[in-house]
Amino acid sequence: MALLTESPVLDADAVRREAGRRRTFAVISHPDAGKSTLTEALALLARAIQDAGVTHGKSSRHATVSDWMGIEQERGISISSAALQLTYRDTILNVVDTPGHADFSEDTYRVLAAVDSAVMLIDAAKGFEPQTVKLLAVCKARNIPIITVINKWDRPGLDALGLIDDVGERTGMTPVPLTWPAGIAGHFQGLLDLRAQRSIALEAVDAGAQAAAETEVDIDALDPRDAGPWLEAREESGLVESSNGSFDREEFEAARQTPVLFAAAAKNFGVSQLLDILVDVAPSPSPRPSREDEPRPIEAPMSGFVFKVQAGQDSAHRDHIAYLRICSGTFERGMVITNQRTGKPFATKYAHRVLGRSREVVDTAWPGDVVGLVNATSLRVGDSLFAEEPVQFPDIPRFSPELFAVARAKDPGRYKQFRRGIEQLEHEGVVQVLRSDLRGDQAPVLAAVGALQFEVAAQRLGTEFNAPTSLDNLSYTLAMRVAPESQGVPETFRGGEIMVRADGEKVAVFGDKWKVGHFRKDYPDVVLEPIGAAVDL
16 A cells, blocks of 8 residues: 555544544553453353363363563463454443553553453452552542443452442552342352343353353242342342442543442353443544643544554564554544654554454554554654644653662673664563663673562573573662752762663663662762652552
């Protein structure tokens, strides 16, 4: 397809209509609450895949299509986000599956910058867990509406009423159940669909590899010996409704109310109800604030921002993908758009929709869609891209690293590959890379939020770049930015040193917070500033 030199003629009505069909959301939770399982259950019921890969818990996680890295498949955890587009009831669902491991909070923060709502998954047996609370704080800071799903109701767990109370206390939002389980946790018989005023018995098909069988139940006609769980469900849901009120869309979109559903994603119980609620209730894309605090209308010429960069998904082609959230206008493959950061044009000849290693060409995309721009080596996380009318969307902040390690190629003969791999990981944001004249290019310092980031970096350097790498931990625990106006900046000092990030920022690293006080006393002309996101994770 030949490159377009001009943007397509904008049809504002078409843009508004297509944006109204989109629901772009993230799935967030503590590790092992079932994010990838739920993502595949959604894909199954929307007929995007033939069989759900997760049918027997983590022993089968190798089949989960959204987890493509070797370390993800070995450990049964998501550490890279996956974007999946589904069509359900003529509505386009853009599902962004976030990293589940706490060590990848920064990547999750970037994903949450690109969505309009979130599905918060809670393990019925464990309730609220630390990572869930942290991610909830990010959503609250961004005022992202949240749908709560209490998952794994097919296993022994906590009391439903107690979980509802916990949701209210921990989120600060009013929980309003839209479904309620018949049967206690571990004895999941069916659901009361409170919106549709229906009672549905559920039965797993092929141990959850296929959509669950749903049979409508007339509770009042049941044999009294069978009616107990259903009558109890009716009574409990009525108690919550009398206490918490009915669902109010305005309260939900203002993040003051959270609809609650009960599910068992591994068996596809409650997943079709979640799909219906996403279509009926979740917000569609709306004007997005720019750095000038002027929202970009969705019918404005094409614009978007990069929230993730990923390489190595197709090792045969050494591909490099930038994930672009479309914020306004119509994206057409081949159009030439401008990178606000560099002022340079970017040709979108290779635009794909990506899930794991599978991909398909995208010719047209609309506000809310996520497009993978292939061979996008010039793009960085946070870059704003536009056609015709310039715009700069708010930056996606970095996190302050807490762990530091010196990286060295085990084989000096593989240094070229080692250097290329380090630059790639730095570009993606897997780790921050710090350099100094004192240490030299052959011994860069990797800086991370969590230890697993180092493990991923080392594995990818060895497998994708054929550069086996050793990592030697440093005793530093704190980093601060050195302001550009600083004078007399030393290379090293008592208990730390100064290094430079790829973006040119000077970073001071310290053994502990007490060393910061000593440094300020010794170097009063050096101004230190905190590094980090607005929300402390």
